[in-house]
Amino acid sequence: MxxxxxxxxxxxxxxxxxxxxxxxxxxxxxxxxxxxxxxxxxxxxxxxNKTRKLDFCIADALDNGADTIITCGAVQSNHCRLTLSWAVKEGLDCHLVLEERVKGSYSPEASGNNFLFHLMGVKSITVVPGGSNMMDEMQKVASGLKAEGKTPYIIPGGASxxxxxxxxxxxxxxxxxxxxxxxxxxxxxxxxxxxxxxxxxxxxxxxxxxxxxxxxxxxxxxxxxxxxxxxxxxxxxxxxxxxxxxxxxxxxxxxxxxxxxxxxxxxxxxxxxxxxxxxxxxxxxxxxxxxxxxxxxxxxxxxxxxxxxxxxxxxxxxxxxxxxxxxxxxx
CATH class of the missing domain: 3.40.50.1100 (Rossmann fold)
Known part of the structure; x- marks a missing residue:
């Protein structure tokens, strides 16, 4: 290798x-x-752990001319926190799609990672019901951003x-x-x-x-x-x-x-x-x-x-x- x-x-x-x-x-x-x-x-x-994965994923995003990152996870996603953090470091916009896997579990005022999303200046959070097709949901966000002239790059859940x-x-x-x-x-x-x-x-x-x-x-x-x-x-x-x-x-x-x-x-x-x-x-x-x-x-x-x-x-x-x-x- x-x-x-x-x-x-x-x-x-x-x-x-x-x-x-x-x-x-x-x-x-x-x-x-x-x-x-x-x-x-x-x-x-x-x-x-997601930092190791994002080391390669964000490099690929930049190689493809991206100015915006979209990713997804659960409402307290560590992956979303770290994706946002590296997007901030790289000067990229970041949009999150959160899956409410447990009904009623999302709160805009929640502590933990949700608090950090806002502290780091996430550009948008879209919350979808548990069981949603997350790639489809991220594609919807990407379509809207493309219409605004952005060049989004989708990182799958967990950068997996x-x-x-x-x-x-x-x-x-x-x-x-x-x-x-x-x-x-x-x-x-x-x-x-x-x-x-x-x-x-x-x-x-x-x-x-x-x-x-x-x-x-x-x-x-x-x-x-x-x-x-x-x-x-x-x-x-x-x-x-x-x-x-x-x-x-x-x-x-x-x-x-x-x-x-x-x-x-x-x-x-x-x-x-x-x-x-x-x-x-x-x-x-x-x-x-x-x-x-x-x-x-x-x-x-x-x-x-x-x-x-x-x-x-x-x-x-x-x-x-x-x-x-x-x-x-x-x-």
């Missing part, structure tokens, strides 16, 4: 830390050694296309170099699995580098079968884009769907426990929608003995802590 041939903006200038979590590991019985990759510390307003997923192929390479430099052998990696770009990119990067590190995704919305199909489809397309010659087996994509609870963004007791436990043992904040539920899944796998005793397990922290402030009543 030669990722240098792809346009990027250089938002990721230094590797994010890999930290040991001794107190957290001890609280879970001490049989598994847990490490965390701190992509919550990436640049961009309040950090998070082959362009965005390339950012996590690069993250896998970064991680492997760090592990080499640290002299640290990792036996398993756990990642949140939502719009699929992060999960797919890590799988492609690990496979493309013959790392031999299994990757498990913890679902935040869909069933196991649906999520694995979504991730694998993007794995195949991304592998082709970046030049992975050997086909990647379907079995390489593994998802766990037992930690979604009643639905996307809806709190669960296990998520609350995970957020509180990591905060109280390691002073690291998770978010209630993605990293919190993913950590809840990893905790459950540790307790079930899914990882061999003495294993070193690396959790990818995708960020999102600003959303916590819209969920204060839950905690």
């Amino acid at each position: 030669n990722l240098a041939k792809f346009s990027r903006r250089g938002y990721v200038t230094t590797p994010t830390p890999i930290e040991a979590l001794p107190s957290f590991s001890k609280a879970l019985g001490g049989k598994v050694n847990i490490f965390i990759k701190r992509d919550d510390l990436l640049p961009g307003c309040a950090g998070g 296309n082959t362009i965005g997923a390339t950012g996590y192929v690069a993250c896998a390479q970064e991680t492997l170099q760090q592990l080499f430099d640290m002299g640290l052998k990792i036996d398993h990696m756990v990642v949140p699995s939502g719009s699929a770009g992060t999960h797919a990119g890590i799988v492609v990067g690990m496979q493309g580098n013959n790392a031999g590190i299994p990757v498990s995704g913890i679902n935040v919305s869909r069933t196991k079968a649906d999520q694995e199909a979504l991730v694998y489809k993007l794995v195949e397309a991304t592998a082709e884009r970046v030049g992975v010659a050997t086909p990647i087996a379907k079995e390489t994509v593994e998802c766990f769907d037992g930690y979604v609870g009643p639905g996307y963004s809806l709190p669960t007791d296990s998520m609350v426990e995970a957020v509180k436990l990591l905060a109280s043992t390691e002073a690291i904040l998770l978010d209630p929608v993605y990293s919190g539920k993913a950590m809840a899944g990893m905790i459950a796998l540790v307790r079930k003995g899914h990882f061999a005793e003495g294993s070193n397990v690396l959790f990818l922290h995708t960020g999102g802590s600003p959303a916590l402030y819209a969920y204060q009543n839950i905690f």
Whole structure:
């Protein structure tokens, strides 16, 4: 793979830390050694994993002469926050289409990411019902902007296309170099699995580098079968884009769907426990929608003995802590 041939903006200038979590590991019985990759510390307003994807997506937008970015997400979307933040840095207009996946959940006065949308000067917010065709909704916004003489560029939800997923192929390479430099052998990696770009990119990067590190995704919305199909489809397309010659087996994509609870963004007791436990043992904040539920899944796998005793397990922290402030009543 030669990722240098792809346009990027250089938002990721230094590797994010890999930290040991001794107190957290001890609280879970001490049989598994847990490490965390701190992509919550990436640049961009309040950090998070989408910066890696946007590094490539916004480069493509600028290559195509865009002066305006349109993207979509849920009402507390971390992806929308970071897309807006990089658009601001680049001097681009940004319009958001928010899907009200839980009826009545959108409030213009809400805290969390919604507050940050307005603080950073979003050009417009369009709220649509849950289940809407989000690409169609973004195309409607784009049509209106084109009529005004703008040159809009649409970034899909989560920046989860082959362009965005390339950012996590690069993250896998970064991680492997760090592990080499640290002299640290990792036996398993756990990642949140939502719009699929992060999960797919890590799988492609690990496979493309013959790392031999299994990757498990913890679902935040869909069933196991649906999520694995979504991730694998993007794995195949991304592998082709970046030049992975050997086909990647379907079995390489593994998802766990037992930690979604009643639905996307809806709190669960296990998520609350995970957020509180990591905060109280390691002073690291998770978010209630993605990293919190993913950590809840990893905790459950540790307790079930899914990882061999003495294993070193690396959790990818995708960020999102600003959303916590819209969920204060839950905690």
